[in-house]
Amino acid sequence: MTPASDTARVDTAAVDTAPVDLVLAIADDNLIVAQRLGELISRSPDLEEDIAIANVSLDHLGQARSLYTRAGEIEGRGRDEDDLALGRDERDFRNAVLVEQPNGDFAQTMVRQFFLDAYQVPFYDALSSSTDESLAGIAAKAVKEARYHLERSSSWVVRLGDGTDESHQRTQAAVDTLWRYTGDLHERPAGGETVVNSGVAPDAEPIASTFDATVRSVLADATLDVPEDPYQRLGGRVGTHTEHLGHLLTEMQWLHRTHPGAQW
């Protein structure tokens, strides 16, 4: 064994990675969905929607930046927001598999957003009482943005679901496709329970039940069915992603990896 690898091993063991992983999980949810929504800039159905989607994307990006900075501080190894967003590989990402799913048609984009918003509102609401004051502050600001996102995405889901035959069928197809990825939102990275016990992260259970109530009520208004298939594809929180994330990261990270530290 070389001295270098010996040092690396000791270093890893000395750091309690659970709180860092938890903050990275929240940050990664935001970064990945921001990137997905960013793909639609200049390609939305109309100007109004283009700007609205860009606004939502930038809200998520802003949340990700604050969270990466906080994760780097907790980790204490000198990694900044760019290192964490652009220097990690697929297996290091802790986002829920929901957010990496492709945009699909407009219904799929909006249903994905709706599921994320329905989770983030109660999550940020609870996180704003975190014992970590930085996280509590970030969450208190983010929950305002999340509430608007939820208002917007749920009104789109109702309009599309309860709209024409075509829009109903497409939106139901999106719900059926994405439902199996929603369980992953409530999963926590390894060691998550210690972070909950220390009061840094909120308990997942009440958030999951608020999510469930929101989703069922909006889908009912939208005349859409909640899928009965109980299968849930989990694993994003421990780095086991679907095939889509690698492609997304390739596009998102290539500039930073080709020209590390490049400046405008």
Added chain:
Amino acid sequence: MVYEVPKKDGATDPEVAGNPGGFPLWEVFIRANRGLNHVHAGSVHAADAESAVQAARDVYTRRSEGVSLWIVRSTEIHASDPDGSDAWFGSEHPYRHPTFYELPDEVGHM
């Protein structure tokens, strides 16, 4: 990637309020601060009033331009005739401005 909605053979987009294939137009009014009036800011296309308010929020208040929004269907705006503007607005009545007398100092700010 562009969203394309396939149409049945021979189907055309419905014409909505003189805007072929699109959503109706709404005029947007923003109040910048408490105590000020709502001022016309522009317009948005949207399917209904609730979507129009959301679109107006996203398009016209991105940089904290306001604290309140009104929207109204553009077809509900009735305008004066631009051809008659000379008869309506062209004559000068300078004596209607309160500039022909001096305010006593005691009045203070008016």
